[in-house]
Amino acid sequence: MSNARIPDHVVVVGAGLGGLRTVETLRAEGYAGRISLVGAEPHPPYDRPPLSKEILAGAWPDERAALRDPDELAALGAETHFGVAAVGVDESAVELSDGTRLAYDALVVATGVRARLLPFQPEHPAVHTLRTLDDCIALRSSLAGARSLLLVGAGFIGAEVAATARTAGLDVTVVEALPVPFERVLGEQMGALCAQLQEENGTQVRAGVRPERFTDAGGRVGVRLVDGTELVADCAVVGVGTVCDNGWLAGLGLAPDAPLSCDYRGLVDGSSAVYAVGDIAAWAHPTRGEAVRLEHWTSATEQAGVVAKRIAGTEITREADLVPYFWSDQYGLKLQLVGRPERAERVEVLHDPGTIKGTVGGYFAEGRLVAALAFHAPRPLARYRRMIGAGADEAQVREAVAELASR
Ligand SMILES: Cc1cc2nc3c(=O)[nH]c(=O)nc-3n(C[C@H](O)[C@H](O)[C@H](O)COP(=O)(O)OP(=O)(O)OC[C@H]3O[C@@H](n4cnc5c(N)ncnc54)[C@H](O)[C@@H]3O)c2cc1C
Numbered sequence: 001m002s003n004a005r006i007p008d009h010v011v012v013v014g015a016g017l018g019g020l021r022t023v024e025t026l027r028a029e030g031y032a033g034r035i036s037l038v039g040a041e042p043h044p045p046y047d048r049p050p051l052s053k054e055i056l057a058g059a060w061p062d063e064r065a066a067l068r069d070p071d072e073l074a075a076l077g078a079e080t081h082f083g084v085a086a087v088g089v090d091e092s093a094v095e096l097s098d099g100t101r102l103a104y105d106a107l108v109v110a111t112g113v114r115a116r117l118l119p120f121q122p123e124h125p126a127v128h129t130l131r132t133l134d135d136c137i138a139l140r141s142s143l144a145g146a147r148s149l150l151l152v153g154a155g156f157i158g159a160e161v162a163a164t165a166r167t168a169g170l171d172v173t174v175v176e177a178l179p180v181p182f183e184r185v186l187g188e189q190m191g192a193l194c195a196q197l198q199e200e201n202g203t204q205v206r207a208g209v210r211p212e213r214f215t216d217a218g219g220r221v222g223v224r225l226v227d228g229t230e231l232v233a234d235c236a237v238v239g240v241g242t243v244c245d246n247g248w249l250a251g252l253g254l255a256p257d258a259p260l261s262c263d264y265r266g267l268v269d270g271s272s273a274v275y276a277v278g279d280i281a282a283w284a285h286p287t288r289g290e291a292v293r294l295e296h297w298t299s300a301t302e303q304a305g306v307v308a309k310r311i312a313g314t315e316i317t318r319e320a321d322l323v324p325y326f327w328s329d330q331y332g333l334k335l336q337l338v339g340r341p342e343r344a345e346r347v348e349v350l351h352d353p354g355t356i357k358g359t360v361g362g363y364f365a366e367g368r369l370v371a372a373l374a375f376h377a378p379r380p381l382a383r384y385r386r387m388i389g390a391g392a393d394e395a396q397v398r399e400a401v402a403e404l405a406s407r
Contacts, residue, residue: 006313007105007273008033011094012078013086014110015039017047018278018300020067022108023078025308035078036102038094040085040111043133044073049297051136052160053329057168058140065133086111090251091273106311109249109260109268109276110304113242113295118152120213126221126235127214130157131242139237146170146234150223152211154181156328158239159194162203163330172203173231175223179208186337187347190361190373194335197356197375201331206231242295244280259293265316266307275311277303286322292340296326323389333357336378338385339371350401351380360384362397369397380404 010026012019015037023037039045046065054060073080081096088095093103115129126146128139139161143149149165151158154176166172178184181198182191195205209229214236215222221236247256252274254260260276261269264286268274278300282293309316328335333356341347344363351360356375362384363371369392372384383400392400 011104018110020045021304029312031312042083142235148233150233153240333376341371
């Protein structure tokens with residue numbers, strides 16, 4: 001135990017993955033004080049990854065997205081405020097949309113992010129974004145009566161929606177402003193492979209052209225591209241990234257639309273009682289110092305663990321995993337990304353079996369492996385993840401490549 005004072009009342013705002021994991025870890029670490037969990041959505045905490053996969057496909061019932069059953073939630077002994085948003089805050093209390101004022105000794109912000117909208121996006125029942133369970137249910141119902149889908153933006157969530165719709169037999173077209181989808185995140189070579197995966201499965205990819213406006217297509221959805229082409233589909237999904245929505249934190253002097261900058265263990269800069277975890281949080285890297293924000297399931301879980309331990313006064317012996325991990329399921333393949341590809345100076349295919357399945361790309365900076373992307377190759381990926389953590393150089397990576405290839 002550290003000597004820091006243990007707070008009497010912890011208020012956790014945001015009842016998604018990060019919020020729930022914070023509460024669970026607080027209790028697991030023996031914190032016996034009062035906990036309040038506030039969530040703007042009416043649903044108890046649920047998981048988002050199945051919203052673009054099994055729940056959207058109708059392969060799982062909606063209830064299966066729930067992260068815990070009601071008994072498990074009740075056993076945490078937290079006061080829950082679901083369907084109620086935090087609308088204001090000062091140095092000592094959070095104000096809720098139902099008028100409740102919750103005084104806090106420690107505040108954890110786990111509010112995630114919102115889907116970004118296009119400036120010209122219409123309010124139309126067949127034009128969707130996907131962030132919440134309710135978004136997923138609305139999209140699923142549109143897809144059920146549709147024969148074609150248009151995706152604006154080729155991020156991971158969009159690619160998964162495309163795969164789910166295509167697997168269900170819809171005609172799917174993806175429009176992406178970048179010349180190569182995923183280029184910014186994965187680099188040209190690996191991004192092209194992601195696009196190839198879509199195309200090999202019958203999804204049309206139109207890259208390098210920007211949508212200009214939505215058009216009225218007689219009950220269907222039309223999108224006019226800057227090159228003059230008009231695409232028409234029964235429904236559309238806009239997947240152009242996310243935005244931070246921190247207006248309620250203005251009372252703490254925080255920007256309304258920027259990630260929350262934190263130290264390397266989640267304490268918001270300039271505060272002694274406010275922490276942030278998950279998609280909304282930008283934690284300082286413990287050794288390099290730069291702020292890193294990750295919209296990854298694993299990262300929200302790990303950060304919640306660190307912050308809860310810190311609040312409960314438990315000694316933290318290991319930092320949150322320094323090698324980020326993200327996965328995506330598309331067309332029966334599991335794509336797995338470890339590390340920080342945006343740091344790379346050079347990308348190289350490490351394993352090329354001649355098919356997309358089994359291909360592994362390595363990302364290098366300053367002679368070291370900084371990231372790896374695997375298309376359904378979990379074993380090599382696990383090895384490279386450890387190597388990234390250990391700071392492996394190019395020679396060590398070559399040895400591993402040769403050894404893995406000889407198996
Ligand atoms: C469709 C989809 C698929 C995904 N698939 C993958 C995947 O395959 N792999 C992967 O690694 N990651 C995936 N992710 C990302 C992953 O789900 C997120 O990184 C994770 O959910 C982040 O957790 P969080 O607690 O920060 O935020 P969230 O899970 O978004 O929870 C935040 C909660 O806070 C609530 N909230 C916001 N503002 C307020 C307020 N003012 N007051 C009260 N409550 C508030 C929100 O309503 C929300 O319920 C996916 C995300 C989506 C949307």
